[in-house]
Amino acid sequence: MTDVVTEQPTDTVVLGRNQYGKAENHVVRINRDTDRHEIRDLVVTSQLRGDLEEVHTRGDNAHCVPTDTQKQTVFAFAQQYGIDSPEQFLLRLAGHFTGEFEWITGGRWAAQEYAWNRIDDHDHCFVQHKDEVRTAVVVAEGEERTVISGFKDLTVLKSTQSGFTGYPKDRYTVLPETEDRIMSTDIATRWRYNTTEVDFDAVYEDVKRIILTKFTDHYSKALQETLYLMGKAVIEAHPEIDEIKFSCPNKHHFVYDLGFCGLENDKETHWAADRPYGLIEATIQRRGAAEHEAAWMGIAGFC
Numbered sequence: 001m002t003d004v005v006t007e008q009p010t011d012t013v014v015l016g017r018n019q020y021g022k023a024e025n026h027v028v029r030i031n032r033d034t035d036r037h038e039i040r041d042l043v044v045t046s047q048l049r050g051d052l053e054e055v056h057t058r059g060d061n062a063h064c065v066p067t068d069t070q071k072q073t074v075f076a077f078a079q080q081y082g083i084d085s086p087e088q089f090l091l092r093l094a095g096h097f098t099g100e101f102e103w104i105t106g107g108r109w110a111a112q113e114y115a116w117n118r119i120d121d122h123d124h125c126f127v128q129h130k131d132e133v134r135t136a137v138v139v140a141e142g143e144e145r146t147v148i149s150g151f152k153d154l155t156v157l158k159s160t161q162s163g164f165t166g167y168p169k170d171r172y173t174v175l176p177e178t179e180d181r182i183m184s185t186d187i188a189t190r191w192r193y194n195t196t197e198v199d200f201d202a203v204y205e206d207v208k209r210i211i212l213t214k215f216t217d218h219y220s221k222a223l224q225e226t227l228y229l230m231g232k233a234v235i236e237a238h239p240e241i242d243e244i245k246f247s248c249p250n251k252h253h254f255v256y257d258l259g260f261c262g263l264e265n266d267k268e269t270h271w272a273a274d275r276p277y278g279l280i281e282a283t284i285q286r287r288g289a290a291e292h293e294a295a296w297m298g299i300a301g302f303c
């Protein structure tokens with residue numbers, strides 16, 4: 001063991017302002033009390049201030065409430081008290097930390113909330129309250145024109161009616177099977193027209209509508225199945241579209257284990273992990289239609 005060097009306060013430096021904590025705890029709280037689920041989606045940062053002099057100057061952690069404890073508290077409070085509003089949630093955290101630890105005299109608590117709207121007033125399917133980014137590509141070869149339209153960053157979530165079972169298991173498999181999980185993705189899609197005689201705005205809106213409605217209307221056995229069903233519905237409804245591609249992250253939402261503090265968590269409080277994520281890509285084509293590899297050249301991120 002190496003010698004522990006404890007720095008003493010000196011005449012040359014003093015500790016200035018400081019605060020510390022756990023940043024960007026992404027907590028998704030589903031209220032499942034009735035079949036009509038409610039969702040609150042917050043990214044919460046907790047930082048403590050107070051008598052932390054010796055934590056810094058002597059390496060004495062007696063006053064250092066771990067950032068991990070701050071994180072656990074955020075998830076435990078989401079489960080225990082729910083999330084009425086970001087402000088109320090942060091005030092509760094502030095009250096807790098300053099009340100629980102007498103040397104913690106203040107702090108800073110911040111949140112960003114992602115708002116969700118119901119898809120078609122659905123009970124448990126939501127689309128994030130932001131606009132997607134629309135994309136368009138035209139490729140010319142001689143007289144031929146090929147149009148590929150699409151969008152990205154259409155974020156959707158179903159809080160139930162999704163599972164993942166029946167997959168092969170080997171010695172590296174730890175994932176438990178589930179028949180009830182959150183499924184969420186940022187939909188990126190592009191579709192290729194077989195004609196330019198199209199009301200592009202109208203078809204765009206209809207493809208988006210079909211994709212959103214399809215997302216809601218089935219129990220999903222995997223994101224792969226849902227992408228296939230969405231693509232199939234688009235191809236079937238639009239004879240002017242021969243091919244549609246998807247590139248969609250499976251945005252994992254892990255049920256937060258709150259057993260450490262005796263709280264049950266029946267798929268209500270989730271940690272929305274940003275990385276790693278599944279990446280599910282697929283092309284759905286009209287049977288018998290000509291392929292057009294050259295039109296896709298230069299469009300990255302789709303297979």
Ligand SMILES: O=c1[nH]c(=O)c2[nH]c(=O)[nH]c2[nH]1
Pocket residue numbers: 164175221222223224250278
């Ligand atoms: O919908 C899913 N598809 C997968 O391929 C997969 N793999 C995994 O671990 N979870 C999931 N979920």
